[in-house]
Every structure is written in C-alpha cells, then in structure tokens.
Amino acid sequence: MLERTPKSPPQIAPLPADTNQPEWSVMIPAYNCIHYLRKTIESVLAQALDAKQMQIEVIDDFSTDSDVEALVNELGKGRIGFFKQPRNVGSLRNFETCINRAKGKFVHILHGDDLVKPGFYQEIGGLFESHPEAGAAFTGCSDIDENDKWLWDSEQILKEPGIIDNWVLKIAEGQLLQTPCIVVRREVYEKLGSFFAVHYGEDWEMWTRIAANYPVAYSPRKLAYYRVHSNNITGNSLTTGQNIKDISAVINIIQNYLPADKRKALKTRARMNYAIYIGILSDRIYHTQNNPKAALMQVTYAFKLHPSKRTLYRFVKILTKILIRYKNKPQQE
The missing domain is CATH 3.90.550.10 (Spore Coat Polysaccharide Biosynthesis Protein SpsA; Chain A)
Known part of the structure; x- marks a missing residue:
C-alpha cells in the first residue's frame, strides 16, 4: 500500500508513443x-x-x-x-x-x-x-x-x-x-x-x-x-495548526532549489511573510469562523515561526479578545 504522504516526488510515467495526445x-x-x-x-x-x-x-x-x-x-x-x-x-x-x-x-x-x-x-x-x-x-x-x-x-x-x-x-x-x-x-x-x-x-x-x-x-x-471554506484542506489545516507545521517543512524543502548565496535571506523573508499572513488570517478565524481557540493557536505558531513585534502584537491582540470575550456586533444588511 502506498504512503498517503510521499516522502519524495512520485514519478510520472511518460505516455506511450502512439498516444493520441490532445492539447x-x-x-x-x-x-x-x-x-x-x-x-x-x-x-x-x-x-x-x-x-x-x-x-x-x-x-x-x-x-x-x-x-x-x-x-x-x-x-x-x-x-x-x-x-x-x-x-x-x-x-x-x-x-x-x-x-x-x-x-x-x-x-x-x-x-x-x-x-x-x-x-x-x-x-x-x-x-x-x-x-x-x-x-x-x-x-x-x-x-x-x-x-x-x-x-x-x-x-x-x-x-x-x-x-x-x-x-x-x-x-x-x-x-x-x-x-x-x-x-x-x-x-x-x-x-x-x-x-x-x-x-x-x-x-x-x-x-x-x-x-x-x-x-x-x-x-x-x-x-x-x-x-476558501472550512471543509477543504486549507480550512481544516487552519483550525488544527497543521498549516504552519507544513509550511515550515516546505520552506526548508525549497531551500534546495535556490542559489546557495540567497537561501538564508529568502528563508527569513519566507518565514516572516507567512507569519504576517497567518496573523492577519487569525482575525478572520476568530470572527468569521467564531473559533477563538484556533485563532490563538495560529498566532502562537506564527510568533514561533518568526518572532517579531508584529507577530507579538497579533498574539497579544487575539489573547486579549479571548480574555475579555470580545465579539463583533452583527453587521447590518
């Protein structure tokens, strides 16, 4: 039985020479x-x-x-x-x-x-x-x-x-x-x-x-x-925190595709950019999905991925909302 998550890129076989190939x-x-x-x-x-x-x-x-x-x-x-x-x-x-x-x-x-x-x-x-x-x-x-x-x-x-x-x-x-x-x-x-x-x-x-x-x-x-919805891979990963674990792995993998003299700087920027992105998404998870626990998990992992004033601010912001049980007022249609 094949592994659900291949550890290396699975090979794709070429088509037979006599295949009628569409565009x-x-x-x-x-x-x-x-x-x-x-x-x-x-x-x-x-x-x-x-x-x-x-x-x-x-x-x-x-x-x-x-x-x-x-x-x-x-x-x-x-x-x-x-x-x-x-x-x-x-x-x-x-x-x-x-x-x-x-x-x-x-x-x-x-x-x-x-x-x-x-x-x-x-x-x-x-x-x-x-x-x-x-x-x-x-x-x-x-x-x-x-x-x-x-x-x-x-x-x-x-x-x-x-x-x-x-x-x-x-x-x-x-x-x-x-x-x-x-x-x-x-x-x-x-x-x-x-x-x-x-x-x-x-x-x-x-x-x-x-x-x-x-x-x-x-x-x-x-x-x-x-x-984007709660039942697809993206939605499920956001609520479990698996997204940041996987992204950390991807960032490490793609270093192999980069010029050696560019890797360190690009890796730092990649970790920073994704941490900022997750910090922004955490607000949507908190309010739109009404999932404070998942939002806190996201900003926690984001800070670990790239510790900075910006990711710390996002962490404190979500934690404060949870502590005061903050909720948005319903929007008028």
Whole structure:
C-alpha cells in the first residue's frame, strides 16, 4: 500500500508513443465537495474545446457525501471522463492519479470546489503559444468563500503578460498563486515528479520546484477562483495548526532549489511573510469562523515561526479578545 504522504516526488510515467495526445487535460480531483462540484464542472464546460482537443475528467477520492459519478454523467452526457479511487488515498495521491491519467500536453488540476472564468484556457493557450519555452503558465486569481463571495485578489506580478524574470527568487518568499490558475506541461511533471511531503503548501513547493527548472509565463487577468471554506484542506489545516507545521517543512524543502548565496535571506523573508499572513488570517478565524481557540493557536505558531513585534502584537491582540470575550456586533444588511 502506498504512503498517503510521499516522502519524495512520485514519478510520472511518460505516455506511450502512439498516444493520441490532445492539447489540454482538465483534471478535476474531488473529495466530498458535491455542493461545489457542479459549478466547477459547469465553469469548464462553458469554455471547453472538443474532445479531441481537451480531455476533461473527474478523479473522485472515494467521496462519501453523494454520487459523484451520477453528477458527472448528468452534466457531461458522455463528454467528461470519470475515475473513482478504490479507497480514499488522500489529496497528494489523488493529484498523482490526475497527472498520470492526463493525456494532454497541458495539464490543469482544477480542484472540485474551485472555478475558472470564461476565457481562462484561451488566455493560458496564448501564453504557451507566445512563450514556448515556458514550463508552466498562470493567470491572476481571486479567492472566494463558500457562498461565492469575493474575499481578495492575488498579487499582480506583471502589468502585461510575459515571462517572469527571476521567478524562483520571488516565489521562494511566499505563495503567490493558487492551483486553479496554473497549467503545467505534462513533460514537466514527467521530469520533476508529482506533489509530495505535505498536505498544506504542497502546491507552493511544486511551483517553486518548477520555477527552479523552467521559465514560467503569467497574465495579470484574474481568470480563476480559489475557494476558501472550512471543509477543504486549507480550512481544516487552519483550525488544527497543521498549516504552519507544513509550511515550515516546505520552506526548508525549497531551500534546495535556490542559489546557495540567497537561501538564508529568502528563508527569513519566507518565514516572516507567512507569519504576517497567518496573523492577519487569525482575525478572520476568530470572527468569521467564531473559533477563538484556533485563532490563538495560529498566532502562537506564527510568533514561533518568526518572532517579531508584529507577530507579538497579533498574539497579544487575539489573547486579549479571548480574555475579555470580545465579539463583533452583527453587521447590518
């Protein structure tokens, strides 16, 4: 039985030479996200190319919340492939299955609760056409909550589409993109392997690994939505504190991809940036999720990750709120 969390990047086998390879593979890993999966699939079908040009497949990690295959058949009417794991294998192994089953030149892993906006594949295709040397390409992205409410936008990296200079040094300082907005050449996965080591931050490690080996193209157009909710890996990790443990591991791993003379400074900035990010998120955990215990856990770990006046302030702020049992007044609609 395979480990749920691989200790090294699992190998991705090349396709047989006689494979009829489409341009695109849109692979949708799903696990207990039936309430979001319909919108995810519909966002792809709204801009899908024909089956010869674009493979679309849902990879179900043994969901228990509903009949995923029935939904795929209802929406796809034979257009969408379906594969169900014989048992729950975890997110990393499910991503690995997605990549191994992908037949296209360009592989898009679109989580079953995320969305793409109209024009996403056209924009990404244009980036690869303009920059054939790119190993991956991505667009801007917006985060939304469980009710499709906008939360925030990703940082704009370039004003115009193009290759990002010194991208590995930029992304080594912190996660600057989300999985639904990036597409990777299959041959890149074949060379570098799949996701490994952690279940939170595994994407940051992967994008940094790619950046260390290939040019990466980017468009500032915000054409994907990343969903934040309490039941996905991100939400679960935030309430348990596993996110900071995993991020600490990722920061250590990515040092291997960086120039030796840059590692110390980049590691310090990465720890600082993530500690600040978690400090800000702790307020949302306290108020929006009404979880003071998890908020305190986050700011405690953030201070340990990068002790500073700023992280100490966040810790004291949350602790004080808990001690006085502070609550926001309900907002007027």
